Amino acid sequence: xxxxxxxxxxxxxxxxxxxxxxxxxxxxxxxxxxxxxxxxxxxxxxxxxxxxxxxxxxxxxxxxxxxxxxxxxxxxxxxxxxxxxxxxxxxxxxxxxxxxxxxxxxxxxxxxxxxxxxxxxxxxxxxxxxxxxxxxxxxxxxxxxxxxxxxxxxxxxxxxxxxxxxxxxxxxxxxxxxxxxxxxxxxxxxxxxxxxxxxxxxxxxxxxxxxxxxxxxxxxxxxxxxxxxxxxxxxxxxxxxxxxxxxxxxxxxxxxxxxxxxxxxxxxxxxxxxxxxxxxxxxxxxxxxxxxxxxxxxxxxxxxxxxxxxxxxxxxxxxxxxxxxxxxxxxxxxxxxxxxxxxxxxxxxxxxxxxxxxxxxxxxxxxxxxxxxxxxxxxxxxxxxxxxxxxxxxxxxxxxxxxxxxxxxxxxxxxxxxxxxxxxxxxxxxxxxxxxxxxxxxxxxxxxxxxxxxxxxxxxxxxxxxxxxxxxxxxxxxxxxxxxxxxxxxxxxxxxxxxxxxxxxxxxxxxxxxxxxxxxxxxxxxxxxxxxxxxxxxxxxxxxxxxxxx
Ligand code: AMP
Numbered sequence: 001x002x003x004x005x006x007x008x009x010x011x012x013x014x015x016x017x018x019x020x021x022x023x024x025x026x027x028x029x030x031x032x033x034x035x036x037x038x039x040x041x042x043x044x045x046x047x048x049x050x051x052x053x054x055x056x057x058x059x060x061x062x063x064x065x066x067x068x069x070x071x072x073x074x075x076x077x078x079x080x081x082x083x084x085x086x087x088x089x090x091x092x093x094x095x096x097x098x099x100x101x102x103x104x105x106x107x108x109x110x111x112x113x114x115x116x117x118x119x120x121x122x123x124x125x126x127x128x129x130x131x132x133x134x135x136x137x138x139x140x141x142x143x144x145x146x147x148x149x150x151x152x153x154x155x156x157x158x159x160x161x162x163x164x165x166x167x168x169x170x171x172x173x174x175x176x177x178x179x180x181x182x183x184x185x186x187x188x189x190x191x192x193x194x195x196x197x198x199x200x201x202x203x204x205x206x207x208x209x210x211x212x213x214x215x216x217x218x219x220x221x222x223x224x225x226x227x228x229x230x231x232x233x234x235x236x237x238x239x240x241x242x243x244x245x246x247x248x249x250x251x252x253x254x255x256x257x258x259x260x261x262x263x264x265x266x267x268x269x270x271x272x273x274x275x276x277x278x279x280x281x282x283x284x285x286x287x288x289x290x291x292x293x294x295x296x297x298x299x300x301x302x303x304x305x306x307x308x309x310x311x312x313x314x315x316x317x318x319x320x321x322x323x324x325x326x327x328x329x330x331x332x333x334x335x336x337x338x339x340x341x342x343x344x345x346x347x348x349x350x351x352x353x354x355x356x357x358x359x360x361x362x363x364x365x366x367x368x369x370x371x372x373x374x375x376x377x378x379x380x381x382x383x384x385x386x387x388x389x390x391x392x393x394x395x396x397x398x399x400x401x402x403x404x405x406x407x408x409x410x411x412x413x414x415x416x417x418x419x420x421x422x423x424x425x426x427x428x429x430x431x432x433x434x435x436x437x438x439x440x441x442x443x444x445x446x447x448x449x450x451x452x453x454x455x456x457x458x459x460x461x462x463x464x465x466x467x468x469x470x471x472x473x474x475x476x477x478x479x480x481x482x483x484x485x486x487x488x489x490x491x492x493x494x495x496x497x498x499x500x501x502x503x504x505x506x507x508x509x510x511x512x513x514x515x516x517x518x519x520x521x522x523x524x525x526x527x528x529x530x531x532x533x534x535x536x537x538x539x540x541x542x543x544x545x546x547x548x549x550x
Contacts, residue, residue: 010178011176014205016084020042021046022247051167051168052164054164057171060114064090070117071116071117071122073252081117082231088173089174089176093184094183094231103193103194107194110193110402111402116133117160120147121143123146124146124149126139133155140159142160178200180201183199202392203392221248223249238334259284260291272297274301276305277527279528279530289319301325302327303326304327312460325341325355340354342355343430357434371386386420386439394419422440424442436449441472454511455482465488467521473515484513514548515549
């Protein structure tokens with residue numbers, strides 16, 4: 001028996017129309033760095049999105065299924081593109097502005113972007129690439145910047161405001177199959193070419209509902225969200241779509257992502273929720289410790305994208321009254337995988353065990369752990385395996401490019417439809433995930449696994465340590481051993497012996513690193529995570545000054 005329910009497609013168009021009408025008074029505030037932030041209501045943003053859709057269609061000839069790239073900071077115009085492009089049946093390709101030039105060129109050509117909407121401040125990045133961007137016919141420039149760098153380029157150049165001005169505020173929205181692509185995001189892949197994930201209207205819609213739920217980020221019309229996570233990193237983790245769905249106002253940081261301006265905008269505009277990778281919060285913590293601001297508006301901040309050191313969570317809570325919630329996700333998961341809200345009925349102290357973990361999966365994320373030979377690993381809280389997931393907002397393949405077919409590399413997708421995350425950890429009987437490593441970062445010493453994340457978390461809890469990254473290095477006797485690379489806080493002269501003694505009170509003796517090196521900064525990926533492959537390469541090339549303790 002089929003149900004008797006209406007079969008209505010779940011689309012970004014619904015999010016646009018609903019947000020603009022039902023939450024018309026909610027605001028998108030974009031930080032400008034000088035004086036007054038730019039403020040627009042959801043109603044205005046909705047109308048401008050419709051005007052943008054009209055302009056893209058009528059003036060630039062964008063058709064359904066074509067790809068529009070965005071090379072933009074987190075700001076109101078980027079949100080307008082988020083809403084307009086998918087709603088007209090085209091696909092928004094968010095471009096990671098920190099990718100190396102060759103990769104940026106590669107992804108634009110692979111996806112065959114016809115149009116690129118770019119912030120004026122990013123023109124120096126785009127202009128030199130343009131001759132190599134084969135499919136780009138139009139460049140739409142939003143915001144201030146020196147446009148003369150585009151002189152002589154093959155593409156037609158438009159000004160964003162001039163392009164949308166006076167356009168109709170109605171659009172004949174196409175009826176879109178909810179399984180069609182709405183947005184395209186390439187993983188920041190540390191090896192090989194970037195891989196594209198094509199989110200569907202349906203996956204974005206369902207994921208947004210989850211972000212809004214209390215077991216997600218608990219967003220509602222009472223909140224204002226500050227997405228520090230870039231809109232090119234897995235749709236800013238769904239925060240802006242979900243805000244438009246529930247009427248949570250949005251504070252856009254634009255290009256002001258340094259700790260000082262972030263603290264200033266929190267104090268001035270008073271967001272209640274925020275999300276970013278740990279390195280951003282580490283910087284903000286240092287800033288707030290040095291120059292306190294009133295950040296009391298922040299109810300919760302969501303930290304994910306990399307393991308969040310518990311010491312960071314506790315510092316925010318104890319010193320600045322901000323509750324930190326740890327979450328795990330991947331570009332392939334839209335990105336929400338799990339969120340560490342503790343179960344009910346525990347004391348604050350007991351809650352930490354759950355809050356430090358990567359958290360609990362929602363109903364839409366099915367999970368299992370497998371061993372290297374493909375056997376299921378028991379979910380008993382201690383047995384460790386590779387995490388595999390499947391569900392309605394999880395990629396089932398990678399985008400094959402404008403010309404190609406979707407592809408499913410064997411190391412990422414199982415024949416029975418699970419995504420192999422490449423993350424290794426344990427899951428408790430009551431469903432809480434604790435990750436110990438990326439599969440490729442695991443340290444295998446004499447047949448035993450050492451968690452680099454655990455060692456890093458302990459080291460970063462030491463008052464003299466600003467950052468620490470632990471990697472596996474070859475060892476004649478044990479196969480592999482941990483190398484601890486450490487960034488000391490300014491003025492600290494602490495020695496390796498003292499750091500090792502600190503660790504020895506917290507981990508088993510055989511896990512203690514013998515090899516130590518001081519570095520100036522932990523290298524970061526294009527989305528701000530620790531880039532351990534660079535450290536491994538520096539070690540292999542003999543660039544690190546390594547001290548070996550007895
Ligand atoms: P990306 O697709 O660039 O967002 O990277 C996804 C990867 O980031 C995951 O597969 C994990 O290795 C890592 N990651 C994300 N969140 C966490 C977390 N809370 N703890 C540990 N690793 C994380």
